[in-house]
Amino acid sequence: MNEVRKIDVDEAFTLKRRIEAGGTPMLNSWGCNNEYDALTDVLLGKPDHLRHLATSSLSRKYLRDAPCDVAVAKAQHKELVAAYEHFGVTVHYHEPTPELPMQVYARDSSFMTPYGAVITNMCNWWRRGENFAAIRTYQRLGIPVYDMVTAGLFEGGDFDIIEDGCVLIGCGGERTNEEGAQQVKAWFDKEGWETKLVYFDPFFVHIDLMVVMIAEKLAAVCLDTTPAEVVDWLRAKRIEIIDVPYPDTVTLGCNVMSLGRDRIIAPEHSRTLIEALKARGFEVAEVDMSEISKTGGGIHCMAQALRRAPL
Template sequence: MNEISKIAPADVFNLQRRQSTGGTAALNSWGCTNEYDVLTDVLLCTPDNLKHLSTSSLSRKYLREAPCNIPVAKEQHKELVAAYTHFGVNAHYLDLAPELPMQVYSRDSSFMTPYGAVITNMCNWWRRGENFAAIRSYQALGIPIYDMVTAGLFEGGDFDVIEDGCVLIGCGGERTTEEGALQVASWFDKEGWETKIVYFDPFFVHIDLMVVMIAHKLAAVCLETTPDHVVSWLRDKKIEIIPVPYKDTVTLGCNVMSLGRDRVIAPKHSRFLIDNLKARGFEVAEIDMSEISKTGGGIHCMAQALKRVPG
């Protein structure tokens, strides 16, 4: 452990504040302990340089059959940003680089914890520079780096916080490898978290395409694709499951963003989930993601929570 991280105050930017034996202090002004407290600040990226590349089975399918209409995709992203504005969320933006066409998926290059941001190590060569842009962005915001993934590959969509101090870590073997998953799990084991690694077919890219927390003790889950032992694990924690149909899941219908206080941003085609949430009294912003999601990600993929507060 470097000396700077031992003495740096909690909210002063530095490149590694993780304590090697655990016991890292939580940040004062930034950080998230779960995926469903009130979202006050989010990290986004404009799709100025967006291209439709072969990043996943879904994006390849659309490349063959109906490539993304980029101008329409950009308008859809503006609608997404407007939803965050409507709900009073402060939007911050990644340091934009023209050579990085997939930066709009701001969750992949990092993920947020109570202790600072983790910089990931991404699979596709054309995305690896996003990690450096993320570091510059956190530096500009004054958000410290908890640590950086150095063993294998890891992407932010595979860090799926279920509740305070409990994380489901996805490992599809391609976008996140076992080495990366084990490294991240070891850090949070030492912090006293419960960690569970789940292995799945790489067709599904990240775990947050199948399991997303909506509120305290409420999750959206695709039962057809999520391993039975994970479903049992969630139910053992008394987490109620809204079962998102497979046909919606593969078009990113489960990939939604909870804003806290029973408010959710969801893709408008995910009718089963939206209707279920509205029946429970949730306020749902329904956003047309039909074109931009052809490039390989959904609403949850396009946003990195920076700060959540109870409420």
């Protein structure tokens, strides 16, 4: 169901809500302060026009060895949508168009903050139209834009909120480059956030391939691939780490979506993580993402949280 929430007049749609010097007021009707409060609204992209393109090292590998069965991928996406609906999350969609075959990865073209959405600037030329389409989506939903990345490349999977007022910003040098990462970092420095910028090998695409928050003070992390400085930083914050094995990580097994209240959507093959979560009392919706993920992303990549309600 796509419904526009009633919002305050000062929270109406705008193309730039950010205050240059910082001190931008938080939204009341939309936004999220972290990755683990109760998810009420999520933005997805429909796979109507999905094609398997070479957008990353992972998608290129599958193009060579075992290309995606698009019909199966579309069925798997329906299962993903059903999981959100099962947990009572309102699902909103980008308007699908044939020119945007990778729009199913809704996190790439924007990311949500407590102050509004940020429109990114994607690496692949054939995906940059998704940024413009995202603006139309936020306008239709009545969600203001905080700002737009203009200094360089930046994709939403590299904005990894760790806890309220604290973000891990990834820079692999390809999908997100230093100019884009530094621009985003400067914005949130001015808002008074703690911002940790980390550089990593572009093979791993985005930082949310390796680090995803599960709940308050609990993260799924691939210790084999995540830079040691990030692991030390997380542990200094007393964040418990569930180690996701390398073979699971490179097949998007760490790329899960927290719904809050100890509920998770995870790819069914990520057995180590799933069993660790169940042992901690989490309710896990296990979804087969084996075909659709061949096109270059996982569950977290396919979803942009629009609103999370604090417990």
